[in-house]
Amino acid sequence: MPDGVLLRVAYDGTAFHGWAAQTGTRTVEDVVRGAVLALDPRAGPLRGASRTDAGVHAEGQLVAFDTERDIPARGWVLGLNQHLPDDVAVRAARTVAPGFAPRFANRGKRYRYRVLVDPVRDPIWRTRAWRVSELDRTLLAREAESARGTHDFAAFRSAADERASTERTLTRVEIEPEADERIAAVVVEGNAFLHNMVRILVGTLVDVARGRLEPGAIARALAGRDRRLAGTTAPAHGLVLEHVDVQLPEDAGEPWPR
Numbered sequence: 001m002p003d004g005v006l007l008r009v010a011y012d013g014t015a016f017h018g019w020a021a022q023t024g025t026r027t028v029e030d031v032v033r034g035a036v037l038a039l040d041p042r043a044g045p046l047r048g049a050s051r052t053d054a055g056v057h058a059e060g061q062l063v064a065f066d067t068e069r070d071i072p073a074r075g076w077v078l079g080l081n082q083h084l085p086d087d088v089a090v091r092a093a094r095t096v097a098p099g100f101a102p103r104f105a106n107r108g109k110r111y112r113y114r115v116l117v118d119p120v121r122d123p124i125w126r127t128r129a130w131r132v133s134e135l136d137r138t139l140l141a142r143e144a145e146s147a148r149g150t151h152d153f154a155a156f157r158s159a160a161d162e163r164a165s166t167e168r169t170l171t172r173v174e175i176e177p178e179a180d181e182r183i184a185a186v187v188v189e190g191n192a193f194l195h196n197m198v199r200i201l202v203g204t205l206v207d208v209a210r211g212r213l214e215p216g217a218i219a220r221a222l223a224g225r226d227r228r229l230a231g232t233t234a235p236a237h238g239l240v241l242e243h244v245d246v247q248l249p250e251d252a253g254e255p256w257p258r
Contacts, residue, residue: 002044002066004096005076006252007032009061012087014127014237019052019061028052028088032063035083035090039076040069049102049244050109053196055236057128059091060110060243062102073256095253105246108171109193112240113186113202114178122182129183130202130238132210137184140175140209144186146218147173147201155221155230156201157194166225168192173201199234200227207231 009032017025021033029046036043044066052058071079076093084090114129116122121131147170154166172189186202204221207213213231221229 002068002098003070004064004066004098004100005073006094006096006100006102006248007063007076007080007090008092008255009063010059010089010091011057011061012127013052013055013057015087016054018054018056019048019050019058028058028061031085031088032080032090035080036065036067038083039071039079040067043067043069047101047103049106049246050241052241053236056239056241057237058241061241062244062246064096064100064102066098073253077256092255092257094255097249097251100249102244102246105248106192107245107247108189108191109241109245110172110187110189110243111193111198112176112242113188113198113234113238114240115184115186115202115206115238116182117184118182125183127237130206130235132206134210135184135206136209136211137175139215140184140186140205143205143208143215143218144173144175146216146222147188147205151222152225153194153197153222154225155227156197156204157227158196158200158233159227161195163194166194168194168197196233199236199239200230200232202238203234204231206234 019028021029047064049062073093080090116125116129116131117135119133150169153168170190174187176185
């Protein structure tokens with residue numbers, strides 16, 4: 001009888017063409033799948049919680065698969081990391097019921113987008129933050145208030161997203177300071193997201209805060225449901241999937257490390 005394994009995976013998305021497996025390109029799913037097969041050639045397919053785009057990073061991606069190998073959580077973490085490159089790591093593992101799919105057990109996700117406010121480029125942040133020369137942080141925070149709550153986010157999705165339902169709930173859209181005072185971090189939490197939704201939302205906030213759009217742009221785009229009313233799509237490299245909240249099965253094992 002197979003067991004399920006749930007992994008928490010972190011990765012630097014710079015050299016990946018996103019999470020989802022694609023022929024002829026380097027993806028996180030393919031790399032993690034290769035490590036799993038090195039430990040169990042008969043393991044089932046991976047079931048990821050979020051399909052992050054090319055260049056997007058993750059600290060809390062969740063990945064499940066089924067296996068017939070009797071390996072403890074600690075063994076999966078240490079064993080898989082021996083077969084993973086430096087830009088991907090399994091940060092924790094636990095047992096779950098076979099067939100458990102984190103995507104369908106999802107209760108919410110938290111993203112963090114870092115904006116570096118600096119007139120001069122800084123190599124340290126080049127793959128981790130979007131650099132802009134100036135930013136009115138008061139305007140940024142005030143504009144963010146309009147995005148919180150339940151709205152129709154049709155204006156905040158890419159043309160590739162053709163889902164019929166575009167209503168989503170954002171429980172948190174806040175601007176947080178970080179240790180590097182040049183960084184303005186936009187933290188977004190919600191129940192579900194459209195394609196490029198966070199990046200278009202951040203791009204619109206930044207466009208208002210640097211004077212390229214008039215204040216109230218978020219509210220106008222929400223009301224108009226028109227992508228042309230929103231701002232630029234923020235670059236992928238500033239975005240991190242920080243956390244995925246899932247409803248775990250009752251018989252889920254303890255994670256390692258705790």
